[in-house]
Amino acid sequence: MRHGSWMLPWLQPDRFPLYLAPMAGVTDTVFRGLCKELGADVTVTEFVSAEGILQADERTRKYTDFDEPQRPLGVQLFGADGKRMGEAARKITDWKRPDFIDINFGCPVNKVVAKNGGSSLLKDCPLLTNVASELVKASPVPVTAKMRIGWDSENVNALDVCRRLEDAGIQAIAIHGRTRAQGYTGLANWDVIGMCAEAVKIPVIGNGDIASGHDVERRRRETKVRGIMIGRAAMGNPWVFREAKHYLGTGEHLSPVTMEQRFEFMLRHTRLALVSNRYKDEISAMRSMRNRLMTYTAGLPGGKHLRAKFCHVSSVAELEDIAAEHLAATSRGSHVADANASTSEEGELLVAA
Numbered sequence: 001m002r003h004g005s006w007m008l009p010w011l012q013p014d015r016f017p018l019y020l021a022p023m024a025g026v027t028d029t030v031f032r033g034l035c036k037e038l039g040a041d042v043t044v045t046e047f048v049s050a051e052g053i054l055q056a057d058e059r060t061r062k063y064t065d066f067d068e069p070q071r072p073l074g075v076q077l078f079g080a081d082g083k084r085m086g087e088a089a090r091k092i093t094d095w096k097r098p099d100f101i102d103i104n105f106g107c108p109v110n111k112v113v114a115k116n117g118g119s120s121l122l123k124d125c126p127l128l129t130n131v132a133s134e135l136v137k138a139s140p141v142p143v144t145a146k147m148r149i150g151w152d153s154e155n156v157n158a159l160d161v162c163r164r165l166e167d168a169g170i171q172a173i174a175i176h177g178r179t180r181a182q183g184y185t186g187l188a189n190w191d192v193i194g195m196c197a198e199a200v201k202i203p204v205i206g207n208g209d210i211a212s213g214h215d216v217e218r219r220r221r222e223t224k225v226r227g228i229m230i231g232r233a234a235m236g237n238p239w240v241f242r243e244a245k246h247y248l249g250t251g252e253h254l255s256p257v258t259m260e261q262r263f264e265f266m267l268r269h270t271r272l273a274l275v276s277n278r279y280k281d282e283i284s285a286m287r288s289m290r291n292r293l294m295t296y297t298a299g300l301p302g303g304k305h306l307r308a309k310f311c312h313v314s315s316v317a318e319l320e321d322i323a324a325e326h327l328a329a330t331s332r333g334s335h336v337a338d339a340n341a342s343t344s345e346e347g348e349l350l351v352a353a
């Protein structure tokens with residue numbers, strides 16, 4: 001069955017959805033739920049291999065867990081065998097009923113590229129087309145794609161790839177405006193994203209370096225993208241979705257969240273991680289939260305001091321103590337010097353919050 005005529009409800013012409021970008025190790029079910037509460041319209045799971053689904057691998061099951069409020073939600077698959085991916089799409093749809101399946105044509109990681117998955121398909125357009133059409137044929141739910149603009153600066157083929165994906169029956173394409181060779185360096189090329197959005201009829205969602213409501217508004221105004229996807233900025237500043245919605249609606253920025261609200265959020269995130277089924281015990285959950293806590297406080301008054309503590313934090317009770325102590329010190333004004341010493345990158349995060 002081909003789904004060429006499906007119109008995804010969240011991409012109707014009068015809508016302009018904000019997607020939370022899939023980020024392996026970051027956008028698990030807990031974080032997706034939190035971002036959805038803060039205004040993200042569409043969420044996508046971390047990428048999982050089609051083979052992992054077919055083998056009913058336990059970890060793959062966990063990676064694809066989601067709750068109803070996270071809808072519309074897509075499960076993101078990577079792989080290079082269209083038939084197997086089609087089978088995986090059917091199986092995951094039976095298990096979890098996602099709203100759509102998303103194909104990863106962007107992952108730059110060697111482990112994935114070595115198996116011909118992710119961005120390596122950008123180098124082999126016939127195979128990419130085959131994967132997309134087999135998946136569209138087999139999938140009981142609509143299929144979307146996420147891609148980079150090309151393999152490297154000599155091979156920026158996003159336009160050709162988008163046309164092929166559209167012909168294959170893909171319903172929407174998220175484009176990260178970097179090549180595979182760039183990794184996360186340099187700037188996302190929004191000219192190429194804009195060109196693709198003009199060239200195809202299916203919706204293009206723009207992705208790359210969006211960190212504020214102002215960024216969202218600018219890309220919406222300057223290109224024909226039909227939605228925006230936000231990744232790294234949301235890691236430390238999940239409020240970016242709320243801020244962007246407010247800015248789109250009023251042309252004004254929201255005040256940054258207070259330190260109390262930030263800690264409240266960090267504690268809530270940590271407690272939810274603890275009761276999720278992702279970690280076997282408190283210490284494993286806390287280990288995985290350490291980096292996240294550091295990201296939440298980058299550039300804030302006393303951030304350096306906090307990060308030294310987060311490196312070792314091993315229980316929620318300890319985190320509660322750190323929060324209480326920090327808030328008491330902040331009210332005494334003892335973190336001002338530390339804030340002044342923060343790097344410019346951290347400073348930007350502070351402004352973005």
Ligand SMILES: Cc1cc2nc3c(=O)[nH]c(=O)nc-3n(C[C@H](O)[C@H](O)[C@H](O)COP(=O)(O)O)c2cc1C
Binds near residue numbers: 024025045107207209
């Ligand atoms: C830690 C991390 C993990 C990522 N994992 C995935 C993934 O599983 N699937 C995917 O399509 N993209 C993945 N990406 C790419 C992001 O979805 C996004 O395209 C990229 O970060 C650019 O958007 P940004 O500038 O808003 O961060 C990942 C990025 C990061 C930083």
